[in-house]
Amino acid sequence: MSRKYNFSAGPAALPAEVLEQARDEMLDWHGQGLSIMEMSHRSDAFVSVAEQAEQDLRDLMSIPDNYRVLFLQGGATSQFAMVPLNLLGDKTSADYINTGIWSKKGIAEARRYGYVRIAGSTESEQFTRVPTQDELELDPNAAYVHYTPNETIGGVEYNYIPDTGSVPLVADMSSSILSREIDVSRFGLIYAGAQKNIGPAGLTVVIVREDLLGKAAAATPAMFDYQVHAGADSMNNTPPTFGWYLAGLVFKWLKRQxxxxxxxxxxxxxxxxxxxxxxxxxxxxxxxxxxxxxxxxxxxxxxxxxxxxxxxxxxxxxxxxxxxxxxxxxxxxxxxxxxxxxxxxxxxxxxxxxxxxxxx
Structure with a gap:
C-alpha cells in the first residue's frame, strides 16, 4: 500500500507508525484477548492507558502540578460554551480577541452567557495579522481573556502570548498545541480538539488551573462542568476510549521524535x-x-x-x-x-x- 501526503486541516494526518501500532493491537491489546475499543473504561487495563497518556502529555508540555488535564468529548466547539459557563463566575463580562472565523464562533457562543468585550480585532484588515500587545484594550475586571493562537482557516497566528496581568488567559489551541514549546503557567485554561496534532476526532483536551474549578453557573449541565470531570478523572461518563488510547500513542511517538x-x-x-x-x-x-x-x-x-x-x-x-x-x-x-x-x-x-x- 502506498500512502499519500495528507495536507488536511482536520481530521488530519497521523503518524504512520502510530497507525501501524494501533493496527497490530486492534484485535488483541497486550494479550488481553480483546480490542482496546471493547474494554471497560474503568478496567485496570484502560485506566493504565489513560493515566500514562496524561503523564506523557504533562511531560511533553511541562504542565505544572496545579493544573488538571481533562480528556473530554464535544470538540473545541463545545468549549465555546463551557468556558463562559465555568469561568464567568460572579462576573458578567469577558474579553475576547477577534482574529478570524474561530474567534468569531467563540464570541458568538459566549454572548449567550454574558457580556463579551472585544479587546482587540483585525477584522477591518481581513484578519491578515493579529493585534499587537499595545493594541489590546483589556479590562482588568474581566472574568478571563480568550484568544485563538492560530486561526486554522485564515492561516494567521500570534507570535507572542498576550499579557493579561492577573486576568486568566484562555486559549483555543486546537491547531497549534504540541507544535512548539509554550509556558503553560501563562494560561488559566487551554483547550484543543484532538484531530490535528493529538489524535483522531472525537477527543478534546482541556488543561485548566485548579483555582478556576468549582465556579460553574448554577444552571450548567453536569457534563459541561469542569469540576465534575476533574473529580471523576474524565470518566464521569464513558469517555472516547479509542481516541484517548490513540492520543497516548501519539504522545509516545512525539517523545521518540x-x-x-x-x-x-x-x-x-x-x-x-x-x-x-x-x-x-x-x-x-x-x-x-x-x-x-x-x-x-x-x-x-x-x-x-x-x-x-x-x-x-x-x-x-x-x-x-x-x-x-x-x-x-x-x-x-x-x-x-x-x-x-x-x-x-x-x-x-x-x-x-x-x-x-x-x-x-
Whole structure:
C-alpha cells in the first residue's frame, strides 16, 4: 500500500507508525484477548492507558502540578460554551480577541452567557495579522481573556502570548498545541480538539488551573462542568476510549521524535520552506503579514483562480491530498501538522513549481 501526503486541516494526518501500532493491537491489546475499543473504561487495563497518556502529555508540555488535564468529548466547539459557563463566575463580562472565523464562533457562543468585550480585532484588515500587545484594550475586571493562537482557516497566528496581568488567559489551541514549546503557567485554561496534532476526532483536551474549578453557573449541565470531570478523572461518563488510547500513542511517538522542542524545529523548517517558495513565486501568493503567518496552516492563492480546479486535480493525482482552501476563503491551504513529514512539503513545492511553469 502506498500512502499519500495528507495536507488536511482536520481530521488530519497521523503518524504512520502510530497507525501501524494501533493496527497490530486492534484485535488483541497486550494479550488481553480483546480490542482496546471493547474494554471497560474503568478496567485496570484502560485506566493504565489513560493515566500514562496524561503523564506523557504533562511531560511533553511541562504542565505544572496545579493544573488538571481533562480528556473530554464535544470538540473545541463545545468549549465555546463551557468556558463562559465555568469561568464567568460572579462576573458578567469577558474579553475576547477577534482574529478570524474561530474567534468569531467563540464570541458568538459566549454572548449567550454574558457580556463579551472585544479587546482587540483585525477584522477591518481581513484578519491578515493579529493585534499587537499595545493594541489590546483589556479590562482588568474581566472574568478571563480568550484568544485563538492560530486561526486554522485564515492561516494567521500570534507570535507572542498576550499579557493579561492577573486576568486568566484562555486559549483555543486546537491547531497549534504540541507544535512548539509554550509556558503553560501563562494560561488559566487551554483547550484543543484532538484531530490535528493529538489524535483522531472525537477527543478534546482541556488543561485548566485548579483555582478556576468549582465556579460553574448554577444552571450548567453536569457534563459541561469542569469540576465534575476533574473529580471523576474524565470518566464521569464513558469517555472516547479509542481516541484517548490513540492520543497516548501519539504522545509516545512525539517523545521518540525528541519532544516538543525537536518537533518545533521541524515545524519551523517545514513552514519556512513553503513560505519561501510562495514568496519567491509570481504565480502563488499568501495574504498574511509575514510576522503573523501560521506554521500549521498555510493558505495560498494562484495568480489565475480559474486554474484552481486543475491544480487540485493534478495535485491529487500526484499524491498530494486535501489542498483545497476552506469554502469561506477559497484558494488553497496546506496544513503542516506534526505528523506531516518534511518530505511532503518538498513534494508539494516540487509540484507547485512544475504547475507554475506549465501555466504561468
Amino acid at each position: 525528541g519532544g516538543v522542542a525537536a518537533i518545533e524545529a521541524v515545524n519551523r523548517r517545514k513552514a519556512a520552506k513553503l513560505y519561501d517558495y510562495i514568496d519567491s513565486s509570481s504565480f502563488y501568493a499568501n495574504p498574511i503579514a509575514p510576522d503573523c503567518r501560521s506554521w500549521m496552516n498555510v493558505p495560498f492563492t494562484l495568480a489565475n483562480a480559474g486554474l484552481d480546479g486543475m491544480f487540485l486535480e493534478q495535485a491529487e493525482a500526484a499524491g498530494l491530498l486535501n489542498l483545497q482552501g476552506h469554502r469561506s476563503v477559497g484558494g488553497m491551504r496546506a496544513s503542516l501538522y506534526n505528523a506531516v513529514p518534511e518530505a511532503a512539503v518538498d513534494a508539494l513545492i516540487e509540484f507547485m513549481q512544475t504547475f507554475a511553469q506549465q501555466h504561468a
